Amino acid sequence: QDGPDPLIIETQDWAMFTGDAVDATPYGMPIRFEADVIRRNVPWLTADPISSINFTPIHALDGTITPQGCAFERHHSGAIELAKEDYRLMLNGLVDQPLIFTYEDLERFPRENHVYFCECAANTGMEWAGAQLNGVQFTHGMIHNMEYTGIPLRTLLNEAGLGAAGDLADKWVYVEGADASSNGRSIPMEKALDDVIVAFKANGEALRKEHGYPVRLVVPGWEGNLWVKWLRRIEVTDVAVESREETSKYTDVLADGTARKWTWVMDAKSVITSPSPQQPITHGNGPLVITGLAWSGRGKITRVDVSKDGGMTWETARLGRQGDTKALTRFYLDTEWNGEPWLLQARAMDETGYVQPTKDQLREVRGENSIYHNNCIQTWALASDGRAENVEVS
Amino acid sequence: VATLRMQVETAGQRGDVALASSSGTATVHSQGVPASGAALGLGRPAFDEEIAAWDVKVLPDGRGLPEGSGDVWTGDEVFAEYCAACHGDFAEGRDAWPVLAGGFDTLDDRDPVKTVGSYWPYLSTVWDYVHRSMPFGAAGTLTDDEVYAITAYILYSNDLVDEDFVLSRETFGDVVMYNADGFIVDDRPVTEYPIWTGEPCMSDCKSAPAEITRRATDVGVTPADDGSMAESQMEKELASLGGVEWGKERVAGSVFMDPNAEPEEEAAAEEAPAEQVASAESTTDATAAAEGPDPSLVAAGESAFRQCASCHQIGEGAKNRSGPQLNGVFGRVVGSVEGFRYSNAIKDASSEGVVWDEETLSGFLADPKGYLNGTRMSFRGVKDEADLAAIIAYLASFQE
Numbered sequence: 001q002d003g004p005d006p007l008i009i010e011t012q013d014w015a016m017f018t019g020d021a022v023d024a025t026p027y028g029m030p031i032r033f034e035a036d037v038i039r040r041n042v043p044w045l046t047a048d049p050i051s052s053i054n055f056t057p058i059h060a061l062d063g064t065i066t067p068q069g070c071a072f073e074r075h076h077s078g079a080i081e082l083a084k085e086d087y088r089l090m091l092n093g094l095v096d097q098p099l100i101f102t103y104e105d106l107e108r109f110p111r112e113n114h115v116y117f118c119e120c121a122a123n124t125g126m127e128w129a130g131a132q133l134n135g136v137q138f139t140h141g142m143i144h145n146m147e148y149t150g151i152p153l154r155t156l157l158n159e160a161g162l163g164a165a166g167d168l169a170d171k172w173v174y175v176e177g178a179d180a181s182s183n184g185r186s187i188p189m190e191k192a193l194d195d196v197i198v199a200f201k202a203n204g205e206a207l208r209k210e211h212g213y214p215v216r217l218v219v220p221g222w223e224g225n226l227w228v229k230w231l232r233r234i235e236v237t238d239v240a241v242e243s244r245e246e247t248s249k250y251t252d253v254l255a256d257g258t259a260r261k262w263t264w265v266m267d268a269k270s271v272i273t274s275p276s277p278q279q280p281i282t283h284g285n286g287p288l289v290i291t292g293l294a295w296s297g298r299g300k301i302t303r304v305d306v307s308k309d310g311g312m313t314w315e316t317a318r319l320g321r322q323g324d325t326k327a328l329t330r331f332y333l334d335t336e337w338n339g340e341p342w343l344l345q346a347r348a349m350d351e352t353g354y355v356q357p358t359k360d361q362l363r364e365v366r367g368e369n370s371i372y373h374n375n376c377i378q379t380w381a382l383a384s385d386g387r388a389e390n391v392e393v394s
Numbered sequence: 395v396a397t398l399r400m401q402v403e404t405a406g407q408r409g410d411v412a413l414a415s416s417s418g419t420a421t422v423h424s425q426g427v428p429a430s431g432a433a434l435g436l437g438r439p440a441f442d443e444e445i446a447a448w449d450v451k452v453l454p455d456g457r458g459l460p461e462g463s464g465d466v467w468t469g470d471e472v473f474a475e476y477c478a479a480c481h482g483d484f485a486e487g488r489d490a491w492p493v494l495a496g497g498f499d500t501l502d503d504r505d506p507v508k509t510v511g512s513y514w515p516y517l518s519t520v521w522d523y524v525h526r527s528m529p530f531g532a533a534g535t536l537t538d539d540e541v542y543a544i545t546a547y548i549l550y551s552n553d554l555v556d557e558d559f560v561l562s563r564e565t566f567g568d569v570v571m572y573n574a575d576g577f578i579v580d581d582r583p584v585t586e587y588p589i590w591t592g593e594p595c596m597s598d599c600k601s602a603p604a605e606i607t608r609r610a611t612d613v614g615v616t617p618a619d620d621g622s623m624a625e626s627q628m629e630k631e632l633a634s635l636g637g638v639e640w641g642k643e644r645v646a647g648s649v650f651m652d653p654n655a656e657p658e659e660e661a662a663a664e665e666a667p668a669e670q671v672a673s674a675e676s677t678t679d680a681t682a683a684a685e686g687p688d689p690s691l692v693a694a695g696e697s698a699f700r701q702c703a704s705c706h707q708i709g710e711g712a713k714n715r716s717g718p719q720l721n722g723v724f725g726r727v728v729g730s731v732e733g734f735r736y737s738n739a740i741k742d743a744s745s746e747g748v749v750w751d752e753e754t755l756s757g758f759l760a761d762p763k764g765y766l767n768g769t770r771m772s773f774r775g776v777k778d779e780a781d782l783a784a785i786i787a788y789l790a791s792f793q794e
Contacts, residue, residue, distance in 0.1 A: 042617055047480070047490035048705065048716055051530070077533065091437075092445050099437035100444065108436055129504065134610040138617070159433045174451065180533035182526050184451065233448050242454045242516045244523040248508065251577065257501030259513075263580040277610075305594065310604025313597045343604050353591040365586055369506050381606055390610035394602070 029069075036060070039070050042138060045126075050078040051181070053120065055141030058271075058293065059278040063320070064145050064328040065115070068208045071144035074120055074224065076181030076245075079210040082230050087214050089198075093235035094171065096161030103214055106200060109151040109159075114197065114220070115327045117295045119143040119266050121223035121250050121372035127359070128374055131390045136276040139378060139390060143295070145328035148218050150199030153192050156234065165236050168193070174241045175217055178232035185226045186240035187219065191264075195220045195326075198231065221297030221326040222264040223372070225250050255367025268356050269375035270294035270304050270331070270348035281337065281386030290317075290333040296350035301329040303349040310343030310379060310393040311358065317346070325351075342382040343393055359392065452522040456566045459521065463562035464543025466550040472540050473547045476529045479735045479770065480716070485509075485551040489715070495551040498572065511552025515574050517566060521545050531705075531716070532770075687787040695788025698781040702773075708792050717771065723750050724790035739768030755786050 030037065041054040053074040056066055073079065084103040092098035120142035126132050133139050153173070165171050173192040176184035187196065197218040200207060207213040212229025219226040225245055240246065240262075252260040272292040275281050281288065294301045301323035305314040320330035331346070348356045359376035380388040452458040464472075474483060480491035487493030497507025506513075510520055525541045527533050536544070546561040549569060559565070610616065699708070705716035712719035718734040729736045729744030736744070743766065748754060757765040759782055761775040776782045 040617060042615075044490075044615065077527070077530070090440055090444065090448055092440055092449055098440035098445060100440045101437040105436045109434065130608045130613070131610040132613050132615060134616040159436060161433065176451075180527060180531075182533075184526075235449060235451070237451075237453070239453055239455075241451050241522075242519055243451075244519050244527070247516060247519050247577075248510075248514050253501055253506050253508070255502065257499075257506070257576065259501070259577050260580050260582075261577045263582070265580075265582070267582070267586075277616075305596070310600075312600045312604060314594070314599070315596075343606070347594065349594070352587070354587060355590050355592065355594045357586075357590050361590070365589075369502070369504050379604075381609075391606045392608040393604040394607050 034060075037070060039072060040137060040141075042126075042133070051076050053122070053142060055137045056144050057137050058141050058143070058273050059136045059276050061273070062291065062330070064293070064330050065203060066144035066146060066328075068146065068202055068205065068211060071146065071208075071211065072120070072142050073210040074142070075179070075210070076183050077179050080179045080230060081209060082178055082214065084214045089215065089231060090233045091156060091160045091235075092233070093174070093237055094162075094165040095157070095236050096163045099160050101156070103200070106151060106198065106215065109155055111149055111151050112197065113147055113149050114195075114218075115145065115147045115324055116218055116220040117143055117145040117266075117326065117328045118218075118224045118227050119269075119295070119297075121225060121263075121266070124269075124374040124376065124378075125371040127376070127378075127390075128363075128370055129368055131379075131392045134390045135278045136271055136273050136378075137278060140271045140273075140293075142224070143293075143328075145295075146202040147204070148197055148199040149201035149204075150197040150215075150218060153196040153198055153217075153234070154194075156198060157192065157236070162236065165189075170238070172237045172240050174233075174235045174237050174243075175226075175228045175231060176233045177212070177228045178230040182232075183225070183228055183245055184241060184243040185228060185246055186237070186243070187226060187264075189236075191219070191222070219264075221266060221299075223250060223266055226264060250372060252366065252372050253369050255369065263373055266295075266297035267373065267375045268294070268296035268298065268301070268348045268350040268354050270301075270346040270356060271378045272306070272344050272346045272380060275344070275382055275386070275388045276380055277388050277390055280388055281382070284386075285338040286336060288335050288337040290335060290344070292317075292331055292346050294323075294329045294331055294346070294348040295327065296348065296352075296354070297326055298354065299351040300325050301348055302351050304329070304331040305347045305349075306331075306333045307345040307347070308340075308342040311345055311377070314347065323351075337382075339384045341384055343391070344380045344382055344388070345377050347377055450522075450526055452518045452525070454516045454518045456518060456563065458518075459563045459566060460538045461563070462538040462542055463560050463565075464539050464541070464546050465560045466543075466546045466555065466557050468539075469543035469545070469547025469550070472536075472543050475738070476532075476536065476540075476770075477544060480530065485548055494548055501573070501576065509552065510548050511554060511572055513573050513576070515571055515577055517545070517549075517569050517571055520548060521566075529770075531773075687790050691784050691787040692791045694780070695784035695786070695791075698776070698778075698784050699788050701776070702785070705771075705773075708789070720789060721792045724755070724786070724793070726750060728754070737768055737770040739766050740770075752786060755789070756782060759785060 037057045037060040039054040039056065041049065041052060043049075046052040054072055056072040057070055087103045089101040089106065090098070091101070123142035124139055127139055157173070162168060168189045171189040172186045173189060174184060174186050176182045197220075198215060199218045200215050202208075202211060207216055212231065215231045217226070217228045217231050246261065250263075252263050254260065270292055272290060273279065274289075274291050290306060292304070294304045301319070304317045304319065306317050307314045315333065317331040317333040320332060323329040356375060356377055362374065362376050379391050379393050381391040382388045450458070473481075473485070477485075480488055481494050482488045485494035486496065493507065494510050497509045497512035500507045500512060514520060521541060524544055525534075525536065525538070528536070542561045546555065546559055549555045549561070550557060550559065552572070554569060554572065561569075706718070706720050707713055707715055708720040712721050714731065714734045718731040726749065727744055728748045728750055729740040759776045762769050762771045762773050764775075776785060
C-alpha cells in the first residue's frame with residue numbers, strides 16, 4: 001500500500017446512506033457478489049436436462065453444511081410440484097396393517113435430527129478412465145450434506161407392524177417416489193431398521209422442490225439414488241424388486257465383464273476444494289490455507305493426510321471439527337506456499353481403518369470399465385502462477 | 395364398493411419391530427426416540443383399491459404381472475409410435491438416449507454397451523420399467539397389452555425370442571436373459587477393504603517422484619466457469635478431441651445414457667434441414683417483419699419459454715431434441731422440420747396443410763393433447779394467457 005486507503009479515509013456510500021429495509025427480501029438470496037456460487041451442469045452428460053444431474057459448487061463453500069439452494073440435483077423425470085395437502089404415503093406389503101399417512105400424520109410421530117452426506121454413486125465417475133473435468137465442482141460436486149429432520153423408518157414400520165413379515169433377516173423394504181420415474185429401490189431390512197429416515201425438513205427449512213418436497217428418504221452412507229424423493233410408497237417384500245435402477249444402472253462392471261450389484265455403501269473419500277482449478281491462489285506467496293472435504297459411508301472420518309508432491313510424502317491435516325458419522329468433515333492444512341509447483345492430494349481415513357485408495361489401486365481391482373463408486377485420491381497440479389489443474393500422476 | 399381392510403385394533407397385535415444389530419455399522423441413536431415401542435395409531439388403513447393403484451411392481455419371478463399379452467409384431471408398431479423417437483426404430487438408440495439392443499459380449503471392453511440384451515439380468519425389470527416410467531413424459535399411459543408387446547419387441551430386437559413370440563404371464567418364465575448370471579453381490583468387504591485398511595505410508599511412498607501422466611485440459615470438455623458454455627461450443631470442442639478415448643463417447647454415455655452417441659454427425663445432419671426450412675419461410679418472414687412483434691412481449695416470452703426449453707431449442711444452432719427445433723415455426727406448415735419424428739397426429743395435420751399461426755399455436759400450446767389428440771408432446775399446456783401470447787411473440791421473433 002503506497003498511501004492511505006481511500007476505502008478508509010474517504011466516507012463511503014454504504015457508511016452514509018441507508019441500506020435495504022427489513023422486508024426487501026422476505027426470503028433472502030445470497031448477496032449479488034456471490035452470484036457465481038451456483039449449481040452447474042455438464043450439458044453433454046445427458047440427453048436432456050430433465051433426466052439429468054447438476055453439481056454443488058463445493059469449491060466456493062466452507063464448513064460442512066450445504067445450503068439447499070446450491071445442493072446438487074438429480075432427477076429421473078424432472079422435479080415435480082407436490083403440495084403437502086396432496087401428499088400421501090403408503091406402507092404396504094408384508095405388514096400387519098397396510099396404512100396411509102398424510103403429511104400431518106407424519107408430523108405427529110417422534111422425530112430426530114441428523115446430519116448426513118448424500119453422494120451420487122456416479123460422483124467422480126467421469127474420471128475413471130482419465131482426468132477429464134477441470135473443476136472440483138464437476139469432479140466431486142455430486143454431493144451435499146444437510147441436517148435432516150424426520151422420522152426413523154423403523155418407527156413407521158412399527159406402526160404398520162412387522163409380525164406378518166416373519167423372520168426379518170431376509171426381508172426387504174422397497175421404496176418409490178411419486179414422480180413419473182418413481183425411481184424404486186430395494187433396501188435390506190437390516191438397514192431399514194438401522195438409521196434410515198423419512199425426512200421432511202433439511203437445514204431447518206422445508207425440503208426444496210428439487211430435493212423431494214415435501215418428503216424424501218434419507219439413507220445414511222449409501223448411494224444417493226436410494227434417497228428416494230417425493231417418497232410415496234414403502235413396501236415390505238420377501239425379495240429385492242431388482243428395479244431398473246438396481247440392475248441396469250447403479251451396478252459396477254468389473255474387468256472381466258461380471259458386474260457387482262447391491263453396491264450401496266459409499267466408501268471413504270476426500271478432495272481438496274481450495275486451491276483447485278476453480279479456486280486458484282491469487283494472493284501471492286506466504287501463508288496458505290489448503291482446505292477440503294472428507295466423508296465415509298461407513299462411519300466417522302478420523303484423519304485426513306495431504307500430500308504436496310503427488311503422494312511421495314504426506315502430512316496430517318487439521319479437522320475443522322471432529323468427524324460425524326456418515327457426514328462431511330472439513331479439513332485444513334495451514335501452510336506456506338512460495339510459488340513451488342505442487343501436486344496436491346488428500347487421503348481420508350475412517351473409523352474402520354480404511355484408507356482412501358489411489359485411482360490406480362482401484363483400477364487394479366475393478367478394471368477400467370466401471371463408472372460408479374470412484375472414491376480415488378484426486379490430484380491437482382498447482383502451477384507457480386497459482387493456477388490448479390486436474391491431472392493424473394504416475 | 396371399496397373394501398376396507400380389517401383394522402387391527404391394538405398396538406400389541408401389530409407386533410413391535412425387533413432391531414437388527416448384527417451389523418458392525420449399527421448406529422447408536424442418542425436422540426432418545428425409542429427404537430421399538432407401541433404404535434401410535436396414526437394413519438389409516440389402506441383400501442385395496444389404493445394398494446392396487448400404486449403397488450404395480452413386478453418381481454423377478456413374475457409375481458405382479460397382470461392379465462394380458464403382446465406379440466412381437468404388435469410390439470414393432472407400438473414401439474415405433476411411442477419409443478422409437480428416442481430409442482430408434484430398432485432399439486439402437488438416438489442422440490444420447492439409451493440403446494436397448496445389441497452390445498453382446500462387450501461387457502469386458504473398456505466401453506461396455508449395456509443394453510437389455512447384453513446386460514439386464516431380469517425380464518421383470520423391463521416390463522416393470524416400461525409400464526411405470528415410459529414413455530418419457532407420459533409415464534403410465536401404456537395399456538398392459540402394449541407393455542407386453544413392447545417388451546416382446548425389445549426381446550426380439552435382441553434376438554432373445556423368435557418373431558412369433560407372444561409375451562404373457564404364461565410365457566414370461568420361458569425367456570432366458572443373456573446376462574442372467576452376470577452379477578455378483580458387492581464383494582468389497584472381501585476384495586477391497588482388507589488391502590486398503592491399516593496405517594498408511596507417510597514418507598518415501600513412491601519409488602520415483604510423481605510425474606503428470608494425464609491432464610484434464612488436454613480433454614477440454616469442462617463447461618466455462620460462468621456456466622455459459624453452450625452445447626454447440628461444447629460439441630465443437632468435442633469434435634476436436636479426435637481419438638481421446640476418455641472423451642464423450644466413453645464417459646458421458648456410460649454414466650447415464652447411450653454409450654454410442656455421436657454428436658458431431660448428428661449436428662451436421664440436422665443443420666441442413668433447418669436451412670431448408672428457413673428459406674421456405676421467406677414469404678412469412680416478410681409478413682412478420684411488417685407487423686413486427688412487440689419487443690417487450692418478446693422479452694416476456696423469452697422468460698416464459700423456459701418451460702419449453704427442456705425439449706425445444708430455438709435460435710442460432712438450434713437442433714432437434716425431444717421436440718423439433720423451433721426456428722421459423724411461426725407461419726410454417728405443421729410438422730415440417732426434416733429429420734424430426736412426428737406423431738401421426740402431427741403428420742395428418744401436416745398433410746392437410748395446417749399452418750402454425752396465432753390461432754393454431756394458441757390452441758395447441760394451451761392444451762396440447764386436447765387440441766391435437768394423439769400428439770406426443772407431453773406437456774400440460776400454458777395456463778397463463780399472458781405467457782401464451784408472450785411465447786408466441788417470442789417464437790415469431792425467430793424468423794431467419
